[in-house]
Amino acid sequence: METITAFTTQDKKSHNSHKFAFTLSHTNYGYWKAMIEPFLVSLFGYVDGTITCLKPKVGTRDAIIDNPSYPCWICNDAHVRMIFISTISESSFQHVQGTTSRDLLLQLERVYAPHNSSREYTLKTQLLKLAMKGDETPLSYLAHAQEYATALANIGEHVKDKDLVLLVISGLREEYNGLKSTLLAHHPPITFIELHALLSDHDYLINKNLPAIPTSQPHVFTASTRTSSPNINSLHVGDGNSLPILHIGSSKIYSSNQTFNLSNILYVPEVKKNLLFVQQFCNDNNVFFEFHSSFFVVKDELTRTTLLTGPSNNGLYSLCLPSLKSIPKIALTVVKASSSV
Structure with a gap:
């Protein structure tokens, strides 16, 4: 007994x-x-x-x-x-x-740790679709990956370290494209615990080269060249009114490492604030914008190099150019009306 x-x-x-x-x-x-x-x-x-x-x-x-x-x-x-x-x-x-x-x-x-086919399928699918969000930090992104791997390990489906690393690298945002090939070619292969330090170092080097954001009142664009328009067009604003466009001009703006073209600048005396037509700016300068919760970044379309950056204040994104005078901000949608209206 x-x-x-x-x-x-x-x-x-x-x-x-x-x-x-x-x-x-x-x-x-x-x-x-x-x-x-x-x-x-x-x-x-x-x-x-x-x-x-x-x-x-x-x-x-x-x-x-x-x-x-x-x-x-x-x-x-x-x-x-x-x-x-x-x-x-x-x-x-x-x-x-x-x-x-x-x-x-x-x-x-x-x-x-319920071990059934449905749970296993869900976790593996989530891990395969892992993608870094626009404003997500490396630490948060890696934590999500680790959560899925841990959940799979809890039900007896262990994820190999090298497979987890490959999935994490695959899901990195576009700004890490230059780093991806380096990580994949590294010998010996990168381990999961090394990824956070490598991604953080990459972010530090990128942010170190970002143009400084002035702490003074944000500035906006003005036109330096204006020409009379033979046909007076209209600018439609949010309340349904049409405001006359008296002149159309062009200008250039300068950052520490780039000159940007501004075409089709509309001179509308009744609009006291200046706005930027983002799509036209991108087409004119071969760039693209990334909008984050607290700032935005302008990058070169081919090299992905950061050319400009600016803050988000009270729900509006402001481009800071120290050489220009302060002009109050406004939020409107700009539509160029045809001369036949």
Whole structure:
């Protein structure tokens, strides 16, 4: 007959003296599971089922009697279960079910690591479609990739490090195109834990070369060359009114490393604020804009080199040119009317 000895008071004090590093939540099950076994050490047998639940009754040659080790096993398991529960966050307490430590572990596995074809398909599809968002930082992007890989590992579908690296590189934004070939050609191959430092270094070097954003009042464009238009056209504004265009001109603006052309500048005396027609600016200068939550960037269409940058203030993007006078901002949609209207 198997014999179990109850934990002594000293045993319990020793067990309770160990503190778990963090608590289980819906985002860290993989890390929690990897640490819970060495944390519980010899007590983990109650959790994984190797120290099995004893029967309350045992048979002898003469009769069936109470199992003297059964109460000891119940007390020991209850002690282990309480230590086990102390590693679970408040948000996960709704999943604390069952009467034994083993029951609790199985319930948590069903909640946080359900292994079925649907779950596996969803996680693998999300990982294959991994893409870096426009304003996402390298740290956040890599964290998302790690979450999917960890979730797959929790259901027994481990992702190879080299495969995870390839998927992450494939999903990087266009601004990292120049870095992608370097990462792929690196020997020995880049590991996942190295990616954050490499991407952060790349961002630092790019941002270091960005034109400085002045802290003074933002400036906008003005025309330096104006010609009379034989046919007076109209500018339609948001309230439905048509404002006369008296002149059409052209100009140039200068940054620290580029001269930009401005064509078809419309002189409308009744509009007191200046606006930029982004599409025309892109066509005239072979550039493209990237709009982020707090700033925008103008890049060369071929080299992807950053040529201009500016802040977002009160919902509007402002181009800062120190050589121009301050002019208040306005937000309107510009449409050039034909002369026949």
